[in-house]
Amino acid sequence: MGLVDRALDGDRLALARLVSEIEDESPAGDAALGELFPHTGRAHLVGVTGGSGTGKSTLVNQLALKIRSVQGNGYPKKVAIVAVDPSSPFSGGAILGDRIRMRDLAGDSGIFIRSMASRGALGGLARRTRSVVQVLDACGYDLILIETVGAGQSEVEIASTAHTTIVVDSPGLGDEVQAIKAGILEIADILVVNKADLPDAPKAVMALRMALELGYPKGAANRLQDGQAEPVATPSIWTPPLLETIATRGEGIEPLVRAIDGHRDYLIASGEIEARQRGRVRAEMDHLLRDQLAVDFLSARGEDAYQKAIERVLARELSPRQAVQSIIRGAPEGR
Amino acid sequence: MPKSQQRVLIAKPGLDGHDRGAKVIARALRDAGFEVIYTGLRQTPEMVAEAALQEDVDAIGLSILSGAHMALVPKLMALLEAQGQTDVPVLLGGIIPDQDVPALNEMGVASVFGPGTETGAVIKAFRTAIESADRGH
Numbered sequence: 073m074g075l076v077d078r079a080l081d082g083d084r085l086a087l088a089r090l091v092s093e094i095e096d097e098s099p100a101g102d103a104a105l106g107e108l109f110p111h112t113g114r115a116h117l118v119g120v121t122g123g124s125g126t127g128k129s130t131l132v133n134q135l136a137l138k139i140r141s142v143q144g145n146g147y148p149k150k151v152a153i154v155a156v157d158p159s160s161p162f163s164g165g166a167i168l169g170d171r172i173r174m175r176d177l178a179g180d181s182g183i184f185i186r187s188m189a190s191r192g193a194l195g196g197l198a199r200r201t202r203s204v205v206q207v208l209d210a211c212g213y214d215l216i217l218i219e220t221v222g223a224g225q226s227e228v229e230i231a232s233t234a235h236t237t238i239v240v241d242s243p244g245l246g247d248e249v250q251a252i253k254a255g256i257l258e259i260a261d262i263l264v265v266n267k268a269d270l271p272d273a274p275k276a277v278m279a280l281r282m283a284l285e286l287g288y289p290k291g292a293a294n295r296l297q298d299g300q301a302e303p304v305a306t307p308s309i310w311t312p313p314l315l316e317t318i319a320t321r322g323e324g325i326e327p328l329v330r331a332i333d334g335h336r337d338y339l340i341a342s343g344e345i346e347a348r349q350r351g352r353v354r355a356e357m358d359h360l361l362r363d364q365l366a367v368d369f370l371s372a373r374g375e376d377a378y379q380k381a382i383e384r385v386l387a388r389e390l391s392p393r394q395a396v397q398s399i400i401r402g403a404p405e406g407r
Numbered sequence: 408m409p410k411s412q413q414r415v416l417i418a419k420p421g422l423d424g425h426d427r428g429a430k431v432i433a434r435a436l437r438d439a440g441f442e443v444i445y446t447g448l449r450q451t452p453e454m455v456a457e458a459a460l461q462e463d464v465d466a467i468g469l470s471i472l473s474g475a476h477m478a479l480v481p482k483l484m485a486l487l488e489a490q491g492q493t494d495v496p497v498l499l500g501g502i503i504p505d506q507d508v509p510a511l512n513e514m515g516v517a518s519v520f521g522p523g524t525e526t527g528a529v530i531k532a533f534r535t536a537i538e539s540a541d542r543g544h
Contacts, residue, residue, distance in 0.1 A: 164412070166443065186461060
């Protein structure tokens with residue numbers, strides 16, 4: 073039996089080795105991905121993003137524990153975790169430390185954890201995170217938690233990868249203006265203030281609540297005033313619930329699991345899940361198209377022409393944009 | 408085409424809490440271009456074997472300072488074998504008495520490092536062990 077059949081059959085070693093092939097973008101990995109793709113589409117993909125040190129890994133650990141302990145209504149689900157950490161821009165090496173916070177999950181064969189280095193990608197995920205998630209989906213993991221690198225303000229690629237995006241904030245990271253800037257908060261389907269036992273927590277909650285009220289005038293405001301942080305799934309519009317957790321103590325996790333389920337139900341009831349799936353496919357194909365075009369183009373045009381164009385930019389004869397345009401037109405010597 | 412990147416697991420099995428050595432090695436390997444999966448303290452052999460399996464690492468580095476290596480290492484080697492991970496080399500660092508080294512090598516440990524080993528030597532040993540394991544990716 074080949075790796076693909078073994079992985080589909082539940083062989084975890086085969087699955088792990090397949091993931092490496094895909095991460096390394098080997099021809100064997102690409103072929104395997106083609107074979108596996110018809111089996112994908114069953115898993116619910118949950119992104120967990122937020123600044124570094126906000127407690128994403130600890131929260132993911134607790135989420136997985138909780139999801140594995142719930143019974144009935146489709147639970148317990150098999151859970152996969154893909155945790156991305158940054159690669160060094162200098163050595164290409166990386167320290168992938170998300171497993172440190174996930175030791176509670178050891179010994180449960182219904183959980184599969186994979187660490188990925190970003191390998192130079194800047195959107196908060198690695199280039200091959202989407203593909204790795206597809207393999208896990210095909211191999212029967214029902215819920216896949218995707219943890220991004222510690223994200224600043226613009227690492228928003230997770231939103232076009234996951235069905236449900238959780239943005240994790242923690243107290244003391246910025247004022248109210250941070251909360252209304254564009255970018256990461258806009259992609260939240262669920263907002264979490266972790267470390268809610270810290271003294272500054274009420275301030276962080278208030279800042280996010282105000283930002284939410286600006287964006288979603290009715291739902292968020294009403295719901296949060298009576299102290300309820302339950303998600304409201306009306307078919308027409310989803311207002312991101314704002315939840316408080318203390319991940320190190322496992323507090324506030326159950327409402328978060330319910331919020332994930334609530335968002336999933338909403339996506340299905342509203343039909344938005346199809347729009348998101350379409351968007352996901354589009355985003356992935358855009359990426360692949362761009363990568364492939366660049367590779368093909370440069371190999372057809374030759375590295376020499378490219379080097380010459382680089383030299384001309386260094387000599388300030390051409391701007392980078394002019395240089396690229398001249399290469400595309402096939403006239404690297406000049407306009 | 409990006410070349411295949413080497414991934415190693417650095418684990419600290421056993422009950423002592425001295426992880427400075429493991430961190431120094433993890434950092435040195437990172438700077439040498441390895442992707443290092445760092446699991447932290449107090450891992451059981453089962454946890455190490457399972458992490459190595461899921462992460463599909465090219466080598467496992469253990470740091471043991473508790474004196475329990477003659478109990479922990481054989482257990483880990485047996486688990487790796489049972490899981491079909493016999494092609495993953497295991498390297499060991501820490502406080503390991505010289506007289507234990509032959510027995511550890513006999514169990515399949517590729518290299519044993521004591522205190523004072525240069526990080527350059529450790530990196531080289533990882534590279535050599537991975538090359539001779541020749542896992543083909």
